[in-house]
Amino acid sequence: MLKMVVCVSGGGTNLQAILDSLGSGRITNAEIIAVISNNAGAKALERAAAHHIPGIVMSPKKYPDREAFNEAFTAKMRELGPDLIVLAGFLVRIPPRMVAEFSNRIVNIHPALIPSFCGVGYYGLRVHEKVLERGVKVTGATVHFVNEGMDEGPIIEQKAVRVREGDTPETLQRRVMEQAEWILLPAAIDDIANGRIAVKGERVVRLDTVCRDT
Ligand code: GRF
Numbered sequence: 001m002l003k004m005v006v007c008v009s010g011g012g013t014n015l016q017a018i019l020d021s022l023g024s025g026r027i028t029n030a031e032i033i034a035v036i037s038n039n040a041g042a043k044a045l046e047r048a049a050a051h052h053i054p055g056i057v058m059s060p061k062k063y064p065d066r067e068a069f070n071e072a073f074t075a076k077m078r079e080l081g082p083d084l085i086v087l088a089g090f091l092v093r094i095p096p097r098m099v100a101e102f103s104n105r106i107v108n109i110h111p112a113l114i115p116s117f118c119g120v121g122y123y124g125l126r127v128h129e130k131v132l133e134r135g136v137k138v139t140g141a142t143v144h145f146v147n148e149g150m151d152e153g154p155i156i157e158q159k160a161v162r163v164r165e166g167d168t169p170e171t172l173q174r175r176v177m178e179q180a181e182w183i184l185l186p187a188a189i190d191d192i193a194n195g196r197i198a199v200k201g202e203r204v205v206r207l208d209t210v211c212r213d214t
Helices: 013-024 043-050 066-080 096-101 125-134 169-193
Strands: 002-008 030-037 055-057 084-087 106-110 138-145 155-162 197-200 203-206
Touching (some): 002 013, 013 030, 030 043, 030 066, 043 055, 066 096, 155 169
Parallel strands (some): 030 055, 084 106
Antiparallel strands (some): 138 155
C-alpha cells in the first residue's frame, strides 16, 4: 500500500479528485496518511478532515527564516515517511534536501503543457493569464516528478485542453481542472501505486505497454 502525503495551499479540488478516486477504486493500492497545508484557512484541510485524514499546518511565515522552515518541513516529512509526496496546488518551494531525500517520490500537477508557461512566477491563475495574453489555442496540464529545478522534472503525463474565444483566466482554469488536472493526477498516482511507470534518466517510461495509443 503506497502511503501518500498530499501538500496543498488552497481550495483542494485536486485533493478532492484524489479522495474521490480512492473511494471509487480508480486509484488502488494507495492511501493518504496526512495532508500538509501552508495555509491554516485552506479549504483543502476541511476536505481532509471530512475523510478523517490528519491535517498539518506548516507555514514559512511562522519560522524565523526559510532555512528554519525548510529544516522543520523536511524533518516532518521524514517523520511521516511517505512513499509518495503529492503536490496538489502547493505554492511553497520544496526544500532541496527534501527533493534529494525523496528523489523520484514527489509529484506535482502544473496547469499548463510544460515546457510552456512554467517556471518562476507561473503559478495559480497567473499561468492562465499568460496563456490568454499569448493567444495560444491549446493549453492543458502536466503531472511530473519534482527535481531540483522549477517545473523541470521527468514528465509523467500531459493532457491538452482547448482555449475558447471569450475565456477569462477563471473559466480557463476551471476547464483545465475539469478536463485535465482532476483526471491526470489520480491516474498518475494509480500508475505509481501499481508499478506501471519508472524513471529512466530524465524520462518516465511506461512498463505496462509500449504505447498507450495503440
Ligand atoms: C491547480 O490549478 C494546480 O494545478 C495549481 O494550483 C491549483 C490548485 O487548485 N498548481 P486546488 O487547490 O487543487 O483546487
